[in-house]
Amino acid sequence: MKVIGKSYDKKDGLRLAMGAPAYTEDLYDTKEYLTVKLLRSPHPFAKIVSIDTSAALELEGVVAVYTHHDVPKTQYTRAGQNYPEPSNYDKRMLDEYVRYVGDEVAIIAAETERVAEEAMKLIKVEYEVLEPxxxxxxxxxxxxxxxxxxxxxxxxxxxxxxxxxxxxxxxxxxxxxxxxxxxxxxxxxxxxxxxxAHVMMETHRSNAHLDAYDRLVVTTSTQVPFHARRILAHALSIPVAKIRVIKPRIGGGFGGKQALHTEFYTAFVTLKTGRPSMLTYTRKEAFESTYxxxxxxxxxxxxxxxxxxxxxxxxxxxxxxxxxxxxxxxxxxxxxxxxxxxxxxxxxxxxxxxxxxxxxxxxxxxxxxxxxxxxxxxxxxxxxxxxxxxxxxxxxxxxxxxxxxxxxxxxxxxxxxxxxxxxxxxENNKMSTCIEHGKKLIGWDEKYGKPMVNGNKARGVGMALSMQGSGIPSIDMGAAIIKLNEDGSFNLMMGATDLGTGSDTVLAQIAAEVLSVPLDKISVHSSDTDVTPFDVGAYASSTTYITGTAVVNAAEDIRSQILAEGAMMIEEAPEQCEYDGERVFCGEKSINLADLAMKLLYVKNQKQLVGHGSHVTEKSPPPFLAGFAEVEVDLDTGEFEIIDYVASVDGGAILNPKLALIQMEGGLVQGMGMAVFEDVKFIDGKLKTNSLLEYKIPTRSDVPKITVDFVESYEPSGPFGGKSVGEVCINTPSPAIADAIFNATGVRVRKLPVTPEKIILGKLGHDV
CATH class of the missing domain: 3.30.365.10 (Aldehyde oxidase/xanthine dehydrogenase, molybdopterin binding domain)
Structure with a gap:
């Protein structure tokens, strides 16, 4: 392998780190865009008796205010899933009922954010409050x-x-x-x-405008651009052909952007007013009003x-x-x-x-x-x-x-x-090897059942297993197109959605390997419903396995075309010729790839070479993981520290070790957050943890020693033996840490998160 199995930086990593414009709010001059804001319910359950928007509409700079009387009554699901969706159609853009604190009540479109917020205060709503x-x-x-x-x-x-x-x-x-x-x-x-909570750094946001042909163009931070187009068409009762969805770089998603949130409102405002509009959720809205x-x-x-x-x-x-x-x-x-x-x-x-x-x-x-x-x-x-x-x-x-x-x-x-x-x-399961490796790396045989006590502190180890999947069998489909340029480089176009995982880079590696060219010969364009082929999007750990195989198919398609056209140029039979990424040759006769491409476009047998590939499969090979935790607990206060965490994982062949390691480490830390830090708390139906001051996620200082062990494996149905690692990593920290706490203290916590208070209550005999 020349490219697969090697560690490459993300193709966009340096520019993003330097602050280059790449995200939803970076791509347009939004000075002329209407600002959209949403009035939200203060009640967990209520029926709207009346809404008076007259004072808001009189405010200078307010363009429109819409209530449930003004929007389509269509029921839909916001869930970005395959069609027909397995989720209930139980949501409307606006409804006479509000069903949680933060549910949408009215849409305000104004010239500036300040005016929109002022208008929001002027809307008078009478509610019939119901028992939640x-x-x-x-x-x-x-x-x-x-x-x-x-x-x-x-x-x-x-x-x-x-x-x-x-x-x-x-x-x-x-x-x-x-x-x-x-x-x-x-x-x-x-x-x-x-x-x-997801707590991605970029909150949910979108903007919309009408193009020169009066088509609706929605640019959005989404994991599922093609699902977004279909769902918007249904909710707004307009044809799919009238909608274009563009996905720029995404500032994190973790599943929270496998749904539509802002897109309905910017699209509706733009269709009603004819003007471009934008909506950016505050951090409070991301906590309270998404998922x-x-x-x-x-x-x-x-x-x-x-x-x-x-x-x-x-x-x-x-x-x-x-x-x-x-x-x-x-x-x-x-x-x-x-x-x-x-x-x-x-x-x-x-x-x-x-x-x-x-x-x-x-x-x-x-x-x-x-x-x-x-x-x-x-x-x-x-x-x-x-x-x-x-x-x-x-x-x-x-x-x-x-x-x-x-x-x-x-x-x-x-x-x-x-x-x-x-x-x-x-066909491929190395769980036994994962357990064996994990035990050695954590020192299990030396530590299990032998809590080390130092004064008032005790240590314990715990473990857990997990498996996940690689795409949704017989449902998830990805497609790719590869185009040959006149200098012998290639454009890889696909609907797969890189949400910071580096999938654009890994998929480019797959194309480069099949085409026998360096990685820098592959330029990637992803996720524009007008330009790129269909893909279900980034979820279900599907991208490397499903779209990766589609890229293999597309690359093999164009490789065979290159061989055939090159053989014709040197007047030899294709079966007698070879292609090595630089030239097509037969004995002493050869033609350089760049010369071949130039001649095809401008001189002889003129045509554009394009490879196509798509993939759907009945298989969803699971990755397997054995997780091991070591903790140290203060027996007087219940305070504890995660000392060490080992994850031994069978993720098939690892196509880019650096990016796979980053995925694993990030997921493990997110799992540790769920285990011991994160807790969405409500008081009388109102979310208390609606800011980063109230909702704690792990910081760099909280991250323990983490060892990720990739077990050698090969998945026969995956691209170059690969399967997924992006989700399986998050699952084991909670049970492994809880068991390590038990083995150190004798306290079994069965209700997450594990906290010092629960440990002390458990020592006092309470059920925690």
């Missing part, structure tokens, strides 16, 4: 019905609006009672995961025989989707499918539960996408089972985890849709 639903565990059967108007299901998901159920999910296999009767040890506990991770609660019952083989698992879960059901069922199902799949020696299992509406900030996609919540619950339960059985936690997993060449047990099961799932053969 603020607890997911009491949402079902609550007297208040959050969506009395009903919702639209494109794909049946078990909605029951009268009981505030946004979705249900059931998956079962075998005879559960019989399986538990054969268990010598059973543990049963309830585990809670909290809401988590969080879905909070979940799981009751896990796990049974094993005397040999440590897990024979039965029963799970009951509740997921809180907040005011709207976006990503509701798919996130919850991931907490089953990508979690129970890790263990396949069971005789029976049963997973069932509901996703419920509440009057809180909506849940949505966030890195890990349900697997994070599910992994905390199952890995905590298995750690508790190992402790009760006096088994080493690593050993019980070695006995039970799904091995290479085996099948995922959950794909033998029948779900709530009654359809038998296809059996998924695992």
């Amino acid at each position: 639903v603020l607890d997911s565990e009491t949402a079902i059967g609550h007297p208040s019905v959050i969506h009395p108007e009903g919702v639209v299901e494109k794909i049946p998901s078990g909605v029951d609006v009268e009981n505030n159920i946004a979705a249900t999910y059931v998956l079962a296999y075998g005879n559960l009672d019989e399986a538990f009767s054969n268990c010598t040890h059973v543990v049963e506990h309830k585990y809670y995961t909290q809401a988590q 969080t991770r879905h909070p979940m609660v799981f009751t896990y019952k796990v049974g094993a025989d005397e040999n440590g083989i897990i024979r039965a698992i029963k799970v009951n879960g509740i997921s809180d989707t907040g005011a709207y059901g976006e990503h509701a069922r798919t996130v919850f199902s991931a907490a089953c499918l990508k979690v129970l799949s890790m263990y396949n020696k069971m005789d029976a299992f049963d997973f069932e539960g509901n996703v419920v509406y509440t009057n809180r900030t909506p849940g949505g996609a966030l890195r890990g996408y349900g697997t994070t919540q599910g992994v905390f619950a199952i890995e905590s339960a298995i750690n508790e089972l190992a402790h009760e059985m006096k088994f080493d936690p690593c050993r019980i997993r070695e006995l039970n985890h799904t091995q290479e060449g085996e099948t995922h047990l959950v794909y033998r099961a029948s779900g709530s849709d009654g359809v038998k799932k296809p059996i998924k053969l695992i």
